[in-house]
Amino acid sequence: MTDLAAVHVSDSRRLDAIDRKILTVLQEDASLSVAEIGDRVGLSSTPCWKRIQRLEADGVILRRVALVDQNKIGLGISVFVSVESADHSEAWLRKFADAVSAMPEVMEFYRMAGDVDYMLRVVVADMQAYDVFYKKLISAVPLKNVTSRFAMEKIKSVTALPVPPA
Numbered sequence: 001m002t003d004l005a006a007v008h009v010s011d012s013r014r015l016d017a018i019d020r021k022i023l024t025v026l027q028e029d030a031s032l033s034v035a036e037i038g039d040r041v042g043l044s045s046t047p048c049w050k051r052i053q054r055l056e057a058d059g060v061i062l063r064r065v066a067l068v069d070q071n072k073i074g075l076g077i078s079v080f081v082s083v084e085s086a087d088h089s090e091a092w093l094r095k096f097a098d099a100v101s102a103m104p105e106v107m108e109f110y111r112m113a114g115d116v117d118y119m120l121r122v123v124v125a126d127m128q129a130y131d132v133f134y135k136k137l138i139s140a141v142p143l144k145n146v147t148s149r150f151a152m153e154k155i156k157s158v159t160a161l162p163v164p165p166a
Contacts, residue, residue, distance in 0.1 A: 015060070017166045018043065022051055023060070027160035030064040067159060075123045078151040079130055081137070082116040086144040099140035105133045116147075 015023075021041040025032065032040075038048035055061045070076070085092065093111075100109050100120065108121040124130045130148070138146060 014058070015166065019051060019055060019060075020163045020166055022048065022055065023163050024160070026052070026061065026064070027163075070123050074125050077124050077126060077130060078154065079122040079124065080149045080151065081120040081122055082145075082147040082149070083118040083120065083137075083143055084145040085117050085142075087142060088117075092141060096141045100137070103133065103136065105129075 018041055022037060025037050025040050034049045034052065035045045037052070038045050041048065043051070052061070070078070085096070096118075097109075100106055100118075105122045105124055106120050107123055108119075110119045111117065112119050122130070122133060124133055134146070134148070137143075
């Protein structure tokens with residue numbers, strides 16, 4: 001078994017049914033008090049708080065954030081950007097990853113398997129803002145191909161992961 005596989009098996013063994021319930025509750029509403037979370041998962045406040053602290057310390061809970069409606073703050077366009085590169089060197093990837101990671105318009109950034117090398121989810125106010133972003137992207141490092149797909153309607157968008165049973 002590889003080290004990566006061992007980490008995943010080890011992590012899943014440490015999460016019991018109550019930990020998983022806590023994760024489900026927190027993903028739905030992280031603003032709940034520890035007492036409210038405890039009530040929902042069948043624990044008193046102190047053991048619930050200790051479990052939450054352990055989940056944070058173990059890196060299972062990465063952070064707690066507020067979700068913002070992008071349209072209500074003037075970011076009405078979502079763009080899925082596929083990038084192909086002719087260069088697959090470590091130095092190129094590091095430079096590309098650093099440049100893209102520094103662009104606040106990029107919400108998600110993935111290295112892909114298949115017909116494209118990278119996929120970005122970008123949010124901008126309008127086409128003019130996307131054009132500014134696009135020019136910044138293509139000037140960052142040499143790229144073979146960039147394809148932009150504009151979302152017309154968001155049909156489903158969730159942030160809560162489907163926590164598998166213990």
